[in-house]
Amino acid sequence: MWEALQLEFVRNALMAGVLVSVVCGVIGTLVVVNRIVFLAGGIAHAAFGGIGLAFFMGWPYAVGTTGVSILSAGVMAAVTLKARHRVDAMVGVIWAVGMAVGVVLLDLTPGYNVDLMSYLFGSILAVSGSDLWQMAAIGIAVIAIVAWYYNDFLAMSYDDEFARLRNVPVAFLYCLLLGMVALAVVMIIRVVGLILVIALLTIPPFIAEKFTGSLRAMMVLSSILSGLFTLTGLWLSYLFNLTSGATIILVAAAGFFMSALWEYCKPRRAADPSAGPVNPV
Amino acid sequence: MPEPIIQMRDVWFSFNGQPVLREVNLHVPRGDFLVVIGPNGGGKTTLLKLMLGLLDPTRGTVVVFGEPPHRVSHRIGYVPQNVHINKDFPISVLDVVLMGRLKAGRGWSRHSRLDRVAAQQALERMRLWGYRDRRIGALSGGQLQRAFIARALVSGPEVLFLDEAMASIDAQGRGEFYDMLKELNRTVTIVAASHDMMILSRQVKSVACVNRELHYHDSGEITQEMLDEAYHCPVDLVAHGIPHRVLSPHADKKEDG
Secondary structure, eight states, X not given: OHHHHTSHHHHHHHHHHHHHHXXXXXXXXXXXXXXXXHHHHHHHHHHXXXXXXXXXXTOOHHHXXXXXXXXXXXXXXXHHHHOGGGHHHHHHHHHHHHHHXXXXXXXXXXXXXXXXXXXHHOOGGGOOHHHHHHHHHHHHHHHHHHHHTHHHHHHHHHOHHHXXXXXXXXXXXXXXXXXXXXXXXXXXXXXXXXXXXXHHHHHHHHHHHHHOSSHHXXXXXHHHHHHHHHHHHHHHHHHHTOOHHHHHHHHHHHHHHHHHHXXXXXXXXXXXXXXXXXXXX | OOOEEEEEEEEEEEETTEEEEEEEEEEEETTOEEEEEOOTTSXXXXXXXXXXXXXXXXXXXXXXTTBOGGGGGGGEEEEOXXXXXXXXXXXXXXXXXXXXXXOTTOSSOOOOHHHHHHHHHHHHHTTOGGGTTSBGGGSOHHHHHHXXXXXXXXXXXXXXXXXXXXXXXXXXXXXXXXXXXXXXXXXXXXXXXXXXXXXXXXXXXXXXXXXXXXXXXXXSSOOHXXXXXXXXXXXXHHHHOOOOOOSOOOHHHHHHO
16 A cells, blocks of 8 residues: 555546545535536536547647537537526537547547547546646636635525526526536546546535535535545555546445435434424524 | 506517517506415416516516616515425525625625624514524425525515415414515515415505406505405406406506506
């Protein structure tokens, strides 16, 4: 275990795990409470088109994925604002077309020998120092934006109609949120791959929602859980020589079932009106 | 006649090509307690949302305090019909009420001391201060309704819109609820939509019946005859599905038309 920490790529992987966990906690919370898990999945899979494009054009990987993620997020935001009831169909189309474009572009790329698996299931052990700086920049940007607009995001997520009535710029915030989801997705693909992005984005907030009383606390607990799952998964994958992304998700899934079991078994008293320190004036 | 704070002139509203409201003319004077009655699907919520600026009319104009509604939203309080949305959302009762103090999109929108004092007053008024740290989903239906009224009142509105406010309140709570509305009505103009005729209590100053079209009755007191007509109204409408005139035609309708 300790000799592993001497290796630079292991230290990078741990740092990447921590950074991704923080972003997952914050953005995943907003994704879950706004019920846009499917949109996030669509953005993640469409990003594969960006990977294909990057290889075809000879661009750096991050340029292609970020560009295509942002583009697909923009299309989804526009459809949501114009015709909300058509969003799921539209996301399905973008999801599939993005993947197909990626595969065809890779076919057309001369001398193609990309390790496809590393994009589908992540390659956290291949994170470089410059990747870490990118991740840190995205993490700081996401936290700064969410902190700045915290109350507006809270109002939009809880009751968007009332938020509009209070002149909260709901359309702008929604686009901003999808933009951040796109950036987060690009980051998370490095760790668990695009197929497993949704799991890391949704499992920790879904668990945290039950145990927290505010959106802020939910974000913090999600980040901690996400970090716990990521680091435990990394350690297990190192120990048993397993694919790290899939191992991380399985650890998260184990956490999810444990929390569901706890929820099921715990004594029910929340619904009892006589419980708790109630003091009607 | 007191200054009208809401004016709707020849307002039409269609959704997906289907007319929801036709030729609505309505003046709500300051201090009014207007109840909008009518069958479900008759356009009550649409009428309220037009006055709130959440929907734009297909034709005609809606003016509140002399301006388009979205420009004066800080002077408006709103209790939506569905208060049971997002019951699993991790938010405290206090934070829901503080939402009513939100200042638009300034960023870094932290709540000031003044906001917290206003939230405490609104919650105390609704007898929910002891529940402030509870998760919103843990409240009963009536408490939830009061929490949303607190959210609407926390910004000190001059006009309060209530959509089906009685839906979650049990029979015993109603008398108390009317007293509370009466007390509020001393300073705040109230517009309440309800399919439930029980809301037609003594506090009500005027009644509008909405089923595609709007019929307004401007009455300082509610007569037995009017109550009878109002009670019959939705029954007839549900039975026959055709718009009919519940209350006698009014001079003010001719003026506007």
